[in-house]
Amino acid sequence: MLRQYELVDRVLDYDPDADEALLNRAYVFSLHAHGGQKRANGDPYFSHPIEVAGILTDLHLDDETIATAILHDTIEDTVATREEIESRFGASVARLVDGVTKLSKIEAQTESERAAENLRKFLLAMSDDIRVLLVKLADRLHNMRTLHFIPKPEKRRRIAAETMEIYAPLAERIGMYEFMKEMQTLAFEQIEPEAYTSITRRLAQLKEGGGDRIAKIGSGLKLLLSRSGIETEISGREKHPFSIWKKMQERHISFEQLSDIMAFRAIVPTEEDCYRALGVIHRRWPMAPGRFKDYISTPKRNGYRSLHTSVIHAENTRVEIQIRTPEMHAEAEFGLAAHWAYKQKPGGLSVRPETQHSWIADLVEILDTAASPEELLEHTRMAMYQDRIFAFTPKGELIQLPKGATAIDFAYAVHTDLGDQTVGAKVNGRVVPLKTVLENGDQVQILKSKAQAPQQAWLTFATTGKALAAIRRHLRAAERDEQVKLGRKLYDDIVARLPATLGAGALDQALVRLKLADEPTLMQAIARRTLPDAAVMEALMPGSGGADVARAMPPQAGAISITGLTPGVAFDLADCCHPVPGDRIVGLRRPDAGIEVHTIDCEGLSDAERADDADWVDLAWGDKAEGGVARVSVEVKNEPGALGVLATVIGGHKANIINLRLDARDSAFHTNTIDVEVRDVPHLMRLIAGLRATDTVNAVTRV
Structure with a gap:
């Protein structure tokens, strides 16, 4: 556990203007508040908030955020109150601590209701100040590091599943990929212990059998780029177990069939060097088709920028390579936290704590529209999909959506009002059904009408949490x-x-x-x-x-x-x-x-x-009934063109076929059940009379 002076020194190293007295008061207050409380491993409970604060010092966060980390469990687990925190540490710290605090004492009947209420409060606090999310992610990361000390397997699996479904995607959405990978690995170990053990054992065997292949490939890559005059830093690693397992599941292949388990990162000085390096690599090794992604020209929604490519290296080994600048790398490692300029970086990037990302606003909108705890959890998980595609409006605005999203999801992603008024869509200039699944790079134009309203049928093909929540509302x-x-x-x-x-x-x-x-x-x-x-x-x-x-x-x-x-x-x-x-x-x-x-x-x-x-x-029915769907059974001769005759007669009577089913068939006749849209009973009777007058039709009855 970090000592008091060690924690303070860490903060002062990157922020000499930090409020040292605030950090010291928070340390002493939390130590006394938690008193003799113990964690599952027998350590003093106080060690947890200090370790959380230590994780955040690696991100170089401000003194208020570090104080919040030290105090984050005092309201929930001790007799301390928000009013006491505010009087001692100020309104800003009290607000942050309250945002991180779970609603542990709410009276809810089901586990899903408790989880939803905790998530509701957390998301609202996060939308007000993103630092709440940073503290919460560090809190969850340390809890996952010590999860194996919890004796009950079912509790470990429940916490791991919550981490995998909510907190790892949240870390990904703000670009904190190192947090995401570690949480996924620790959660995967609990949720799929046999798969985790098998993959880690095979990775160890691969490392022993092949020598230091990563070092050899990395040195060869560095030599190749340096000969082309590109200064670079190369690092290589094996992909983490959960990532490997996910690829095995998606592709339905075994570990031995998986060719791309190594990834390399090339850090080059400038954005121009990124593209130069890409050209050099592609001239040396053939690119794996469909594996190139340019996140520099089209960054991810969380701001992530990098070039991704996979090449066929020696012995048909597929190798993934990421190319980025030092600034891009800092953002990729620590995401939104990397934007904090720590006050001492003149001209550096800075993001005010109250800055909202659009996806956070989407989550808050879901809070307002969810009708039940289960619906809230469902829509929130949908809103945090990791695999995403890029589509464009006619004006060139980039819209990011989860893989598998449809035209109606696109409409709601642009604006809720546009989604509500959607009557059709054009994809790449061609009119398509609203259920059309979008592909990367599609240009989508939404056709709207003020007379339109969301339809029940949309729920069958909408995929994003925002769209589903708005339609259901x-x-x-x-x-x-x-x-x-x-x-x-x-x-x-x-x-x-x-x-x-x-x-x-x-x-x-x-x-x-x-x-x-x-x-x-x-x-x-x-x-x-x-x-x-x-x-x-x-x-x-x-x-x-x-x-x-x-x-x-x-x-x-x-x-x-x-x-x-x-x-x-x-x-x-x-x-x-x-x-x-x-x-x-x-x-x-x-x-x-x-x-x-x-x-x-x-x-x-x-x-x-x-x-x-x-x-x-x-x-x-009243005077203004708008028609309905009637069902008729039609027995027709078994001859070519019989169904065409039926359709012609029905269309000639201005009726619309909704459904048609073949019920029975023999050498002479076959019987069809047809659902037809008609205005009223007289309209239906005229249609039946018209069918009966046709030579092809043997009998017609209303079902």
Whole structure:
């Protein structure tokens, strides 16, 4: 463990103007606050925050950040309070410490809720000051280094999985690749112990059998570049075990088949030398196709810059080479932390602590739209994908997306409002479906309309957390609005069934009795039948909702119109009977579900009548019904062009085929079930008559 003077001296070495008194006070306060607490390995607990502070001194961070590291567990694990931290160390340090502190005392029912609440608070604090993230990553890195001391294997695996899913990607997103690699390696050892042991053993055998191949290749590379007049520093290493295992999984190959397990780094003086070195290397060894990436002209979203290439070296060995300048290397090692100019570097890069990266803003937007802890965790993990592609707007703006992203993801990455209004997309000048998967270098133009709104179907092909969160937020809002609208109609029916006229203020009093916040909440509860009609009647007019009274009331005062409501939102059209406007319909109500609309003669209703939780409501289409999907069974002659005749007749009647299924086929006839979009029952009847009048068709029935 670092002693007090050693820690202070480390900070003063790179920042002579640091507040030495602040660091000394933080050290003494944390030592006394943690007292006799012990870690799993038996060391004093106080050793942990000091080691975390030591990790951050390697990044040359400012004195407030180092003090935060020393104090980061005092609020969570001791009797110290934020107010006490603020009075002793200032508002800035107190805010940072509070941002790092977990919500360990929250009352949550599930592990996912606790994890989500911790992540929610952490991300909000991080968006306010990125130094919160730097302290948290150092904290997690030291915890991973000592993870093997925890006796329970399931706890070790849970912590390792959280590190792999959240903290390693966070380190990658701010360019701290050394942190990311070490966390991944330590987590991999716990999550896949057999694979970790196998790969590390094979790497050791390879090193013993092949001698110092890395040193030989590295010296040859340095000699090649120096002969071309390029001053360079070469370092080589084997790829870390998790990276090797990931490649084996992605390519479905064994360790012996993996050719690129060595990586070299060439540090050259200038950006121009990077491209000169690349040319020299490619003239000497053939490049592995598809393995060149220019992150200098198109940096990664986290600011990472470098040239990457893979070449076929001697004995068909594939070798990865990264070429960068010293400044690029500093950013690649320490990412955002490398931007701190430490005050003493005149003219150097500097980033204010409150600076936000756009991806952090995306994460905060996800916080506002997630409906559940599970959804928050899912979307946050999606937003931190590591494998990314580059696509461009028509104006040349670079948009980075996860590999596998679609056109709708691109729209939401540009702006949430653009995503909401998307009606189509052009990729490289060609109109494509919104589900089209984008490739590196695609130019994407989004077509929009103010009349458009996010669709349920988008959820099936959106891949980014930002897109999914925005679509789900809009759909939830639309669903609530329509449920409130339907609930008002059902409420009017309930009021009509009361034995007397309601008095003034009855609705407000009912809300108090039902302990509901407002009128829309009541209407939504009625629509989803989370409140039985009898309970609503009783709340509106005490004594009217009793079982005897409720049975004496007529079931409905009149049919309720579903005009203006959208199928699939406030109600669902039953798949068993496929009702369309013009059919006589009824609604099946079950607790906490939308109304299911059936035709009055639907055979499936007999099963529903036996269900204890089912309730009925008389429905009508209203004057402005917008059509529906009917299902017909068509028996046609087994001859060439039969399906073409069907399609011609259906198209001629201005109907649209949604789905077609071949059910039976013999030498003379085959039977197809066809779902068709029609305006109403008369439209459907004309279509059926037209099909029956065709020589190719033997029989048509509505299913």
